[in-house]
Amino acid sequence: MADYNFLTPYTFKKGVTVKNRIVIPPMTEEMSFSNGEVTTDELRYYHLHSGGAGMFITGVANVNALGKGFEGELSAEDDRFIPSLTKLADAMHKDGTKAILQIFSAGRMSSTAILRGQQPVSASAVKATRRNSETPRALSEEEVEQTIKDFGQAAKRAILAGFDGVEIHGANTYLIQQFFSPNSNRRTDKWGGSLEKRMAFPLAIIKEVQAIIDKYAKKPFLMGYRISPEEIETPGIRFDETLKFIDVLKETPIDYLHVSMGNVWRKSLNDKSVTTPLNLTIKQHIGDLPLIGVGDIQTPADAQKVLDEGIDFAALGREMLREPKWVQKVEAGDEKAIRYTISPEDHEELGLVGTYWEFLMQGFHDGLQLSSEPITEESRQKFNNALDHIFGGGE
Numbered sequence: 001m002a003d004y005n006f007l008t009p010y011t012f013k014k015g016v017t018v019k020n021r022i023v024i025p026p027m028t029e030e031m032s033f034s035n036g037e038v039t040t041d042e043l044r045y046y047h048l049h050s051g052g053a054g055m056f057i058t059g060v061a062n063v064n065a066l067g068k069g070f071e072g073e074l075s076a077e078d079d080r081f082i083p084s085l086t087k088l089a090d091a092m093h094k095d096g097t098k099a100i101l102q103i104f105s106a107g108r109m110s111s112t113a114i115l116r117g118q119q120p121v122s123a124s125a126v127k128a129t130r131r132n133s134e135t136p137r138a139l140s141e142e143e144v145e146q147t148i149k150d151f152g153q154a155a156k157r158a159i160l161a162g163f164d165g166v167e168i169h170g171a172n173t174y175l176i177q178q179f180f181s182p183n184s185n186r187r188t189d190k191w192g193g194s195l196e197k198r199m200a201f202p203l204a205i206i207k208e209v210q211a212i213i214d215k216y217a218k219k220p221f222l223m224g225y226r227i228s229p230e231e232i233e234t235p236g237i238r239f240d241e242t243l244k245f246i247d248v249l250k251e252t253p254i255d256y257l258h259v260s261m262g263n264v265w266r267k268s269l270n271d272k273s274v275t276t277p278l279n280l281t282i283k284q285h286i287g288d289l290p291l292i293g294v295g296d297i298q299t300p301a302d303a304q305k306v307l308d309e310g311i312d313f314a315a316l317g318r319e320m321l322r323e324p325k326w327v328q329k330v331e332a333g334d335e336k337a338i339r340y341t342i343s344p345e346d347h348e349e350l351g352l353v354g355t356y357w358e359f360l361m362q363g364f365h366d367g368l369q370l371s372s373e374p375i376t377e378e379s380r381q382k383f384n385n386a387l388d389h390i391f392g393g394g395e
């Protein structure tokens with residue numbers, strides 16, 4: 001077996017130890033029941049893909065009814081979901097993997113149909129630039145305060161369900177990012193305007209979630225935060241603003257920062273004069289706060305490079321769909337057996353069934369690396385660029 005740093009354990013400041021530095025990042029799977037409860041297919045998928053990575057982060061779970069962004073989405077909006085979430089945490093805990101529940105609100109990235117007649121909400125009544133977007137209504141100050149509490153209550157349910165932590169989803173143009181963005185936040189109250197006021201909503205959520213952890217967690221419980229470093233709209237989030245936000249985030253009780261990008265070594269979407277990968281600049285800013293890098297990490301050499309460059313964790317998304325035993329094969333010195341393509345004939349064996357397989361084939365077809373189709377470096381890069389534009393607010 002090669003001497004890979006990513007196979008070494010890591011202990012967070014709160015005392016939670018993960019068995020290695022490999023993370024399965026949150027991936028949309030659309031497998032839940034229409035009411036947000038976990039299905040047996042979903043439990044099977046998580047159990048099949050768990051056991052190797054040190055941490056496994058679920059796809060998004062909404063914190064309230066207006067936070068739902070798509071059909072088949074997990075929910076943590078009510079205590080009635082605790083039994084369902086408990087089954088999910090149990091399925092993810094195979095062979096010592098830590099289970100993290102990602103919590104979010106979609107905000108304007110939803111629709112009246114998904115919300116069963118309710119109008120989508122956001123920081124302000126500003127329509128997203130994507131096709132078929134609807135104009136949201138601005139949350140009232142009272143609703144903003146309630147949404148903050150809803151994030152805390154979702155964290156409480158994660159604690160009671162047996163998860164090892166929560167990841168606050170402040171990325172991918174969803175509600176928390178909508179409050180931080182000068183594109184979607186045109187408010188003139190304490191929740192909008194200056195950069196500092198646009199930080200207020202995510203910082204209030206972090207404070208509320210930590211208060212819940214302090215009150216209800218009987219053992220160390222992690223709180224991570226996910227960001228998208230830029231937006232492509234004008235006005236929109238620019239990297240210098242993100243760095244100022246990160247300088248504030250590192251002083252909060254978060255246990256790690258997770259940067260959402262299509263390629264872990266991506267540079268700026270907006271400023272072509274930037275020659276340093278954004279993740280490396282971010283790591284310089286956050287110091288000893290752990291950083292998760294994600295984006296087209298496939299091989300052991302890819303993962304090792306991430307750690308060699310000072311990033312603390314390497315997250316493998318699509319590759320873990322193709323190869324659930326990635327970590328185990330590396331540990332066994334059997335790297336030649338790692339699958340980097342997926343046969344359409346194997347999707348049921350891999351737990352990628354029903355709506356999940358349909359979603360992958362429709363939305364992520366070019367990124368799956370199907371064995372039945374040619375794969376080129378150009379096609380990989382094109383898909384990663386498309387992901388970055390989606391995460392950055394465009395089509």
